[in-house]
Amino acid sequence: TLSSAMIDRPPLQLVKGMPILGPFAENWKDVERFQARSDDLLIATYPKSGTTWVSKIVDLILNTGDTEKSQKGAIFERVPFLECSGPSMPSGTEILNKQDFPRVIKTHLPVEVLPQSFLDKKCKVIYVARNAKDVAVSYYHFNRMALGHPDPGTWDEFLNNFMEGNVAFGRWSTHVKGWWKMRQQTDMLYLFYEDMLEDPKREIQKVIKFLGKDLSDDVLEKICLQTSFKAMKENPKTNYTAIPSTIMDQSVSPFMRKGICGDWKNHFTVSQSERLDEYYQKEMSGTDLSFRFLV
Ligand code: A3P
Numbered sequence: 001t002l003s004s005a006m007i008d009r010p011p012l013q014l015v016k017g018m019p020i021l022g023p024f025a026e027n028w029k030d031v032e033r034f035q036a037r038s039d040d041l042l043i044a045t046y047p048k049s050g051t052t053w054v055s056k057i058v059d060l061i062l063n064t065g066d067t068e069k070s071q072k073g074a075i076f077e078r079v080p081f082l083e084c085s086g087p088s089m090p091s092g093t094e095i096l097n098k099q100d101f102p103r104v105i106k107t108h109l110p111v112e113v114l115p116q117s118f119l120d121k122k123c124k125v126i127y128v129a130r131n132a133k134d135v136a137v138s139y140y141h142f143n144r145m146a147l148g149h150p151d152p153g154t155w156d157e158f159l160n161n162f163m164e165g166n167v168a169f170g171r172w173s174t175h176v177k178g179w180w181k182m183r184q185q186t187d188m189l190y191l192f193y194e195d196m197l198e199d200p201k202r203e204i205q206k207v208i209k210f211l212g213k214d215l216s217d218d219v220l221e222k223i224c225l226q227t228s229f230k231a232m233k234e235n236p237k238t239n240y241t242a243i244p245s246t247i248m249d250q251s252v253s254p255f256m257r258k259g260i261c262g263d264w265k266n267h268f269t270v271s272q273s274e275r276l277d278e279y280y281q282k283e284m285s286g287t288d289l290s291f292r293f294l295v
Pocket residue numbers: 045046047048049050051052053134137138139141227228229230232255256257258259260263
């Protein structure tokens with residue numbers, strides 16, 4: 001059984017300078033020595049940037065739109081979470097070491113602490129990035145409901161911690177920039193959540209091409225429908241309702257919360273928004289990576 005020990009909101013721990021959930025840190029040795037294979041596909045994201053969305057898109061593409069196959073398990077089973085670990089549950093690495101090939105693997109690790117094996121084996125990577133303001137809001141609500149995370153406190157307190165990188169997986173800016181730089185050395189598709197919202201069909205087509213698949217318009221249409229926010233919110237295999245409420249309390253905030261761009265406007269005060277703008281300008285100077293905060 002999944003233990004209720006998660007509900008004590010264990011403090012974050014540092015792994016190579018990166019804050020991570022305490023139980024994840026306990027399993028770090030296994031993560032570090034994880035053996036990737038050249039046919040693994042890695043889905044990498046900073047939390048709350050569209051991981052679940054792109055995972056379902058990838059799963060459907062790899063199964064040529066066969067919904068029955070893709071519905072065989074919850075999305076977090078079909079795309080195991082590499083660094084996940086907790087009391088009384090198999091760790092991500094244990095699950096992956098038994099998984100059939102080829103595997104699709106989810107990670108939130110910044111590229112600086114990614115197990116070396118992924119780089120050595122030249123695995124394909126799909127990265128999804130989302131603007132910092134919407135990520136902060138989404139992560140705040142997620143911290144409220146995901147009881148393995150520290151209590152986020154007030155929105156203002158959380159926002160400060162977010163900008164300081166004092167949240168699980170560290171600084172947003174380090175993450176998006178680190179992976180952006182990696183795309184030159186890696187077989188990588190770097191996507192933006194805002195682009196996916198603006199034109200899902202166009203972005204799904206990019207993924208199809210990246211995976212070397214050739215799908216009919218009917219299948220593409222079907223994948224678009226199955227991966228709409230509404231469909232994924234209603235789908236028990238993608239909405240995380242399979243996770244016990246002692247770990248994710250969806251009565252506090254649903255996993256499939258809003259699925260839009262610009263919800264930050266409902267949370268940020270003018271001065272909070274200015275503070276984040278300042279942080280963004282400073283962190284993003286010297287990179288050609290840029291984000292849209294509204295679509
Ligand atoms: P919100 O909290 O802003 O609603 P992740 O999967 O990386 O944890 O990201 C979760 C965020 O992606 C949540 O954002 C969730 O609602 C949103 N999301 C999930 N599926 C989506 C979809 N099909 N379309 C749009 N947004 C989606």
